[in-house]
Amino acid sequence: MQENKKKSIFTTQEIAYLALVTAACVVGRLLFQFIPNIQPMTAIFILITTYLGISRGLVVNILSVLITNIYLGMGIWTIGQITGFSIIILLVGVLNKWSVFHHHLFLQVGYSFLAGFIYGLVLAVIDTKIYGLSNFWAYYLGGISFDFLHAVGNSGFYLVLTPVFKRLFEKQVKRKQEL
Structure with missing residues (x-):
């Protein structure tokens, strides 16, 4: 009798790998918490999505933010x-x-810069709805300096982290192809 095995989206090894990337996001955000909107999470999310795909980026995103x-x-x-x-x-x-x-x-660094403003825009839209704020533009423009700091931080972290994470992610892609 043949066993009915369902193939998982993530292997055990990949789950451990994603946990380590999540830990890097958590430590990075906590380490830089004293500087408003400057933290490596966005850059890491962009890197992991670029090299390992959307589903892995979303998993690391959700876990990192919750933790x-x-x-x-x-x-x-x-x-x-x-x-x-x-x-x-x-x-x-x-x-x-x-x-x-x-x-x-x-182009990736340019997008990471733009991502700071995209993030701020999305949060402004959601916050004005949740908190019942009447003037979206006043709220959004009031936070644009923080979005700029986020954008600059994203670009800097992306440049610094790309060589390290690219190498790690390429090794993960090779391992996955070998299986």
């Missing part, structure tokens, strides 16, 4: 944070379909 918010404060804003990062990840997935994006660091 860091246990330390920094959990609230209704957690929904906006997960949504904002998820939109950034989904857009990377779309951009990855063009090989020119996947193979040019300059």
Whole structure:
């Protein structure tokens, strides 16, 4: 009698790997918490999505935000944070379909800069609905300086982390192909 085995989306080894990437996000966010909107999570989400795909980026996103918010404060804003990062990840997935994006660091750094503003826009839309704020533009423009800091931080972290994570992710892709 043949056993009916269902194939999992993630292997045990890959789950451990994603846990380590999540840990890097958590430690990075907590380490830089004293600087407003400057943390490596967005850059790591973009990197993991670029090299390992949308589903892995979303898993790391959700786990990283939930774990860091246990330390920094959990609230209704957690929904906006997960949504904002998820939109950034989904857009990377779309951009990855063009090989020119996947193979040019300059375009990836540009997107990581733009992601700071995308994240701020998504959060402003969600926050104005959740908190019943009447003037979206006043709220959004009031936070644009924080979005700029997020954008600059994303670009810097992306440049610094790309060589390390690219090498790690390429090893993971090779292992996956060998299986």
